[in-house]
Amino acid sequence: xxxxxxxxxxxxxxxxxxxxxxxxxxxxxxxxxxxxxxxxxxxxxxxxxxxxxxxxxxxxxxxxxxxxxxxxxxxxxxxxxxxxxxxxxxxxxxxxxxxxxxxxxxxxxxxxxxxxxxxxxxxxxxxxxxxxxxxxxxxxxxxxxxxxxxxxxxxxxxxxxxxxxxxxxxxxxxxxxxxxxxxxxxxxxxxxxxxxxxxxxxxxxxxxxxxx
Numbered sequence: 001x002x003x004x005x006x007x008x009x010x011x012x013x014x015x016x017x018x019x020x021x022x023x024x025x026x027x028x029x030x031x032x033x034x035x036x037x038x039x040x041x042x043x044x045x046x047x048x049x050x051x052x053x054x055x056x057x058x059x060x061x062x063x064x065x066x067x068x069x070x071x072x073x074x075x076x077x078x079x080x081x082x083x084x085x086x087x088x089x090x091x092x093x094x095x096x097x098x099x100x101x102x103x104x105x106x107x108x109x110x111x112x113x114x115x116x117x118x119x120x121x122x123x124x125x126x127x128x129x130x131x132x133x134x135x136x137x138x139x140x141x142x143x144x145x146x147x148x149x150x151x152x153x154x155x156x157x158x159x160x161x162x163x164x165x166x167x168x169x170x171x172x173x174x175x176x177x178x179x180x181x182x183x184x185x186x187x188x189x190x191x192x193x194x195x196x197x198x199x200x201x202x203x204x205x206x207x208x209x210x211x212x
Contacts, residue, residue: 009071012130017068019122024061026114027054029107050158050171052151053094056086057115060123077135081207082144084127085200089192091120098172133210141200145193152189 027048034044048054063083066074094100094116103109155175162169170176170185174192177185 008130012072012126013068015122015126015130016064019119019126020061020064020068022114022122023057023064023119026057026111026119029105029111030054033104033108047168050155050168052148052171053090053115055151056083056090057119059083060087060119064123064126072130072132077132078140078143080127080131081136081140081200081203082147084123084131085141085144085196085203086147087120087123089195089199091116093192097174128210132212133207134212136204136207138201138204140204141197144200145196148189148192148196152192 030048031041031044034047035041039047060083063075063079067080101112103112152175155170156177159169159177164178170178173179174188175185180188
């Protein structure tokens with residue numbers, strides 16, 4: 001391995017470690033806020049795990065911790081691309097579709113920005129600069145779309161076990177079957193999955209043009 005290649009590999013691992021730390025550390029403010037409200041640790045964690053943002057940043061943290069430890073080939077390109085796509089769509093939906101949520105303190109605001117702005121920017125930049133390319137097939141976007149489909153099913157199953165009117169029973173307004181009706185909510189969920197496929201196809205096209 002040349003000195004330049006070794007330096008690039010080391011930079012990739014350091015950058016992956018920083019991304020993993022940011023994604024995971026930003027979960028502490030909402031966790032502490034729940035405990036401050038008198039919720040149990042298990043109850044707070046269960047409440048947070050209803051959010052696509054939290055689940056996706058958790059995936060980012062785990063995947064990038066593995067990349068930091070083992071290098072860019074430690075995680076299959078299919079998973080790297082899927083996690084990149086998911087966190088990009090977290091940023092897009094939050095910043096262009098949803099209204100920003102008020103935060104109770106500065107640490108919560110910083111954590112919220114980390115999850116919705118900075119991590120969604122950092123991950124695709126890392127993917128462009130360091131991920132192994134030219135290894136994704138055209139079937140990848142359809143596999144990636146299974147993630148929002150599975151999340152939608154998970155939300156509906158959770159909602160079915162909770163009483164009507166429970167706060168955040170549906171974590172996002174475009175999934176709220178009580179307010180929108182089943183047709184409206186399912187249509188929105190299908191649109192998110194379709195967006196995964198369309199943006200994923202663009203990601204594969206770009207991947208095939210980048211140096212391996």
